Amino acid sequence: MPFREINSKMVEATVAPGQKLFSQRGAMLAYRGEVSFTPNIQGGQGGLMSMIGRRVANEATPLMTVEGNGTVMFGHGGHHIQVIALAGDTLYVEADRLLAFDGSLQQGTMFMGSQGGVMGMVRGQVTGQGLFTTTLQGHGAAAVMAHGGVIEVPITPGRAVHVDPQAYVAHHGDVRNKLSTALGWRDMVGRGSGEAFQLELSGSGAVYVQASEEKL
DSSP states (O other), X not given: OOEEEEETTEEEEEEOTTOOEEEETTOXXXXXXXXXXXXXXXXXXXXXXXXXXXXXXXXXOOEEEEEEEEEEEEOOTTXXXXXXXXXXXXXXXXXXXXXXXXXXXXXXXXXXXGGTTTHHHHHHHHHSOOSEEEEEEEEEEEEEEESSOEEEEEEXXXXXXXXXXXXXXXXXXXXEEEEEESSOHHHHTTOOSGGGEEEEEEEEEEEEEESOOOOO
16 A cells, blocks of 8 residues: 555655556645656546546546655645555545545546435535545555544444435445435425435445535
8 A cells, every 4th residue: 555644634655666646636745756746637547437427526626647756745725634445345435535546446436326316416415515426446545535534434234324424425345325314304494414314324344434524
């Protein structure tokens, strides 16, 4: 894994010859060695369809291709950073929460509604996040951003986890998701908080929850 957590808001990544990293534009804080940063118009490893998907979802977060031989320190906006290691499974995370990730990971885009009917639509209205979610699949690691710290909550068969949609950061594994109302429709009138809804995740994997509901 090329990422090393320096503190809760900074990570250091090792860049080796013949390998790539992708990072959010403006995430580089400092670097050592011979390292280059090139704007990536293809949307990372997901190619054109991944880029189009993020644009449709209003998630056209610019990416930089990082190559060379050295180390790079990443951070952004003082946000908490969580490093997530993948061992062949898929990570689901909003594009604007991605700080940096291994170039070996295959990037794609998933329409959240496909995993829970109108879940993506309602969640987008409540949280201001898009209907599409970026996916990263393979063996490697990704650094994601959140507010106020992150906790990893295991998801095990037969024991679903319920999360406030605004506190949701990312999830991975063989997981299904659906959105349900935590209150009656009458009680939700005039409420803007995600607490009126619950995001139910079931299956086998983990969900990452942030301490603050503040949007990025």
